[in-house]
Amino acid sequence: MKKAVTIQDISCIGKCSITVALPILSALGIETAVLPTALLSTHSGFDGFYFHDLSKDFFPIINHWKEQGFIFDSIYTGYLGTIDHVDYVKEFVKEFKKDDTLLVVDPAMADEGLMYSGISPSFPSHIKRLIEGADVILPNLTEASFLLGTDVLEKGYKEEDIISTLKNLSKLGAKRVVLKGISFSHDQKTLKGIKGKIGNVTYDAISDRITWHFHKKINESFCGAGDVFASSLVAMLMKNIEFERAVSLSGEFVLKSIKKTMEEENYTNLYIDFEKALPWLMKRTLLI
Numbered sequence: 049m050k051k052a053v054t055i056q057d058i059s060c061i062g063k064c065s066i067t068v069a070l071p072i073l074s075a076l077g078i079e080t081a082v083l084p085t086a087l088l089s090t091h092s093g094f095d096g097f098y099f100h101d102l103s104k105d106f107f108p109i110i111n112h113w114k115e116q117g118f119i120f121d122s123i124y125t126g127y128l129g130t131i132d133h134v135d136y137v138k139e140f141v142k143e144f145k146k147d148d149t150l151l152v153v154d155p156a157m158a159d160e161g162l163m164y165s166g167i168s169p170s171f172p173s174h175i176k177r178l179i180e181g182a183d184v185i186l187p188n189l190t191e192a193s194f195l196l197g198t199d200v201l202e203k204g205y206k207e208e209d210i211i212s213t214l215k216n217l218s219k220l221g222a223k224r225v226v227l228k229g230i231s232f233s234h235d236q237k238t239l240k241g242i243k244g245k246i247g248n249v250t251y252d253a254i255s256d257r258i259t260w261h262f263h264k265k266i267n268e269s270f271c272g273a274g275d276v277f278a279s280s281l282v283a284m285l286m287k288n289i290e291f292e293r294a295v296s297l298s299g300e301f302v303l304k305s306i307k308k309t310m311e312e313e314n315y316t317n318l319y320i321d322f323e324k325a326l327p328w329l330m331k332r333t334l335l336i
Contacts, residue, residue, distance in 0.1 A: 050286050051119070053081040053144075054279075055137050056126030056156070062091035063319035064272040065127050065156075069279040075326050076283035076333055081120065083109060083140070085133045092165045093271040093318055099129070099166065106136045114143065122150040124282045125178065126275060127157070129166065134174045141178070150285060153182045153222070154278045158190040160269070161200045172197075180221035184285070186278050188228045192217055207236035211258060214251035225251045226281070226295055228274060231265060248277075248299050250292060261296045263303050270306055270317045277302050280329060287333055301329045 054069040066082050073080040085106070089098035123141060128134055145151055155175045157167050172194040179185050179195070192213050193200040201209060210230055217225045231246040232239065239260060247262035277298045284294035301322075308324035309315050 049077065049079045050121040051079045051081065052122040052124055052282065052286060053083055053120045054124045054126065054282075055083045055085060055128075055140065057086040057088055057129060058082075058084045059088040059091040061089065062093065062271060063322070064091045064275045068272055068275040068322065069124065069126065069282075072276065072279040072322065072326070073283045075330060075335075076280070076287065077335055078122075078283050078286055081118070085127075085136075086129050091271060091318075097165075101130065101132075103130070103132050103136065110140055110143065119146070120144055120149060122152065122282060122286050124152045124154075124278070126154045126278065127164075128175075131168060131171060131174045134171075134178055138178055141181075145181075150184075150282070151182045152184045152186070152278070152282050152285070153178055154186040154274065155179070155191045155195065156274060158194055159188055159274075161190055161202065163194070176220055182222040184224045184226065184281075184291075185217065185220075185222040186226045186228060186274070186281070187217065188274065189213075189230070192227060195220065203233065205232075207232070207239055210249055211251075214249060214258060215253075218251055218253040223253055224291060225253070227251075228277065230260075230262075248295055250295050252291070259292050259295075261292075261299050263299055266303070266306050266310070268306075268310075268317055270309065270320050272320050272322075273302050273306070276305055276320055276322045284333060289333065297329070297332055301325055304328055 056065040058066045070080050086102050087100040189201045214225050227249045230249050232242050242262050245262040246265040250259045280301050281294050281298040304325040305320045305322040309321040
């Protein structure tokens with residue numbers, strides 16, 4: 049069984065970060081280790097959340113792992129929260145990443161034009177150091193703009209703006225880029241029938257190939273959607289599912305998870321009931 053380690057926070061309530069990554073990776077047949085960077089009472093979408101930095105525990109854990117000779121097939125990073133966490137993860141990657149280790153970086157730091165609560169304005173310049181040498185990075189439009197030091201792409205962007213953003217992101221050192229949450233108000237030069245849809249766009253820097261993956265748009269934002277997408281993508285890549293198909297399936301999985309959530313009476317958009325859509329994803333990966 050392949051082994052992954054996911055490095056991000058534990059949000060005790062809210063279904064994001066490790067509490068999303070661990071069940072999804074495990075359900076898809078990946079043995080998953082966790083290296084928590086912080087303990088949060090809830091995710092940052094809740095007001096007044098408690099944040100406990102676990103930095104002092106980081107190196108005792110990884111030193112024990114080194115003593116035991118643990119090896120990981122994939123390293124998957126999500127919300128880190130502080131600049132120190134980025135430095136520690138950089139050291140972890142240096143120690144544990146081999147030539148064939150999949151490194152996936154989700155620069156989870158911002159959305160809808162704003163940095164997450166508690167994130168330093170200088171954080172993007174530090175996360176860029178982690179992106180160098182990554183196999184896949186998974187920014188949304190806000191995170192992409194912060195990483196590139198440009199104005200945030202909001203309404204009115206065009207196909208060529210997205211292509212330029214993808215290629216500029218790849219210059220930060222990642223082999224493949226997935227730009228999440230793309231939605232056009234009208235058809236583009238090479239994209240037809242996309243009005244009212246949302247999707248993810250991929251760029252493979254090695255083959256110079258761009259692919260677009262659109263699906264129905266839900267006119268409501270759900271916390272944790274990025275973590276659901278990233279976790280399923282990591283698992284499928286580790287199962288050797290072709291990159292573009294893995295991106296497409298992960299997008300569909302998020303959509304189905306949101307629909308399952310919205311079927312509940314008095315649902316909240318502070319989390320996604322991804323568990324109810326896991327059987328669908330497991331069938332697509334031939335587990336059941």
